[in-house]
Amino acid sequence: METKRPCLIDHYERRLNYLRISITDRCNLRCRYCMPSEGLEKLAHEDILTYEEILRLARIAVGLGVDKIRLTGGEPLVRKDFPHLLPELMSIPGLKDVSITTNGIYLKEHLENIRSAGVSRINISLDSLKRDRYRKITGFDGFERVREAIQLAQTLGFHPIKINMVVLKGINDDEVADFARLSTRYPFHVRFIEYMPSGLLLHNEPLHHVSNAVIRERLEAVEPLIQLPRKPTDGPTVRYRFEGAQGEIGFISPLTHHFCQVCNRLRLTAKGHLRPCLLSDEELDLRGPMRAGATDRDLEDIFVGAADHKPRAHHLNSKDSESLSGQMSAIGG
Numbered sequence: 001m002e003t004k005r006p007c008l009i010d011h012y013e014r015r016l017n018y019l020r021i022s023i024t025d026r027c028n029l030r031c032r033y034c035m036p037s038e039g040l041e042k043l044a045h046e047d048i049l050t051y052e053e054i055l056r057l058a059r060i061a062v063g064l065g066v067d068k069i070r071l072t073g074g075e076p077l078v079r080k081d082f083p084h085l086l087p088e089l090m091s092i093p094g095l096k097d098v099s100i101t102t103n104g105i106y107l108k109e110h111l112e113n114i115r116s117a118g119v120s121r122i123n124i125s126l127d128s129l130k131r132d133r134y135r136k137i138t139g140f141d142g143f144e145r146v147r148e149a150i151q152l153a154q155t156l157g158f159h160p161i162k163i164n165m166v167v168l169k170g171i172n173d174d175e176v177a178d179f180a181r182l183s184t185r186y187p188f189h190v191r192f193i194e195y196m197p198s199g200l201l202l203h204n205e206p207l208h209h210v211s212n213a214v215i216r217e218r219l220e221a222v223e224p225l226i227q228l229p230r231k232p233t234d235g236p237t238v239r240y241r242f243e244g245a246q247g248e249i250g251f252i253s254p255l256t257h258h259f260c261q262v263c264n265r266l267r268l269t270a271k272g273h274l275r276p277c278l279l280s281d282e283e284l285d286l287r288g289p290m291r292a293g294a295t296d297r298d299l300e301d302i303f304v305g306a307a308d309h310k311p312r313a314h315h316l317n318s319k320d321s322e323s324l325s326g327q328m329s330a331i332g333g
Contacts, residue, residue: 007065008266008303010310018068018235018265019061021054023085025270027075029103030139031127033166033195033207049272049287051085057268057286059092060299066266068097068233070123074270077106086117097233099123101164103138104146111149115156122153123162128172129179137172154186162189162250167215169208176215177222183247191237191250196279212251216240225249235264254279260313266306274302276310284309 008016025043027035049057058069069089076082090098099121100114107124114122126146128134134143153161163182167173176192183190195209219225225240228248237250238257267275272287284306289298 008061008307010307012261012310012312014262014264014310015065016264016266016307016310017066018070019058019066019268020070020072020265021058021268022072022074022270023051023054023076023082024048024074024079026078027073027103028078028105028140029075029142031103031125031166032137032139033168043271047271047287049268049270051081051088053272053287053290054085054268055088055092056290056296057272057299058089058095060296061266061303062092062094064300064303067095068099069095070099070101072101075103075105076100077102077110083110083113083117086114086119090118097121101125103142104149105140105142107149108145108152111152111156111158115158120158121160121162122158123164124150124153125164125166126150127165127168129175133172137168150188159187160189161187162191164191164193166193166195167210167212168195169210171207173210173215176218180219180222180242180249183249184242184245186247188247189250190247191252193252194255196254209255211256212253213256216251219249235262260311263310266303266310274306276306280311282309 010016025040025048030036058066061069071085071089073079086098089095098119100119101123102125104124104126107122124146126134127137128143131141131143134146135141150161150163163179165172165176165179167176179190179192182188192212192215194212195207197207197209216225223242226243228239228241230239236252236254238253239248239250241248263277267278268286269275269283272290273283273285275283284302286299286302289302
């Protein structure tokens, strides 16, 4: 009788139960911290995993102990027939949590299908509450569309709705208090994410990192923050709230406070490569062997190999800008 494969546990006793799947490298925005204004060279259609391939790899991963999957991009909602993937993914036995990260531009028209598939957790990237500034950061006048999508998601009962803000010095860091106040009026989880400098020259003007320690000090000057007890599902987020707030505030600090010791994730890129660490360019190819006829057991071995290759920690800090890959749109963040 065939024995069950063990859970994905790396050399540092971290159980890898979280898989982020980038279903496309394409995006309808040109966020200045992510890609050049002219865009990046796109993967050929045949180089991107099909939905059938994604589902096969998801089933294998769940069989190895993955119980949480997040769908990302690029922008996942630009991929044709995206809602058709969700019911099949949600039906995988042993998968407990499916969530989506989106920029929100196309979210409003998809919310009913997403909800009917059983997905209730959504992360929405939003880097400014000012329409003109949003357009400057993203290259698209879409703030109102995102705002309407957030409102509808709340009406439809999505929870948690996480709003992710990448903080950029001199560009949007003056809005952190306004973002934090959203958590007092709404049950939103507002998360401040440190900008990670890229080795790829994205724009003519340099972008600058702001430490989450600085952001927290600014918020404490407005109102004291109460740190929340850590939950197993928190991952890299350190969570706080204002007294009496409906929602909460989270800080994700990949550069100033490494969270590698609690990292429980692998990433499947749009081209079908497994990436053990976001901040390392090492990848293991799944697409090639799969299309060459690999068995499920063969593909399981590649997942196990990815766990074996997961480093103890990354070596970037706020001053490093040459070693972080610029192809974030195909990795899934």
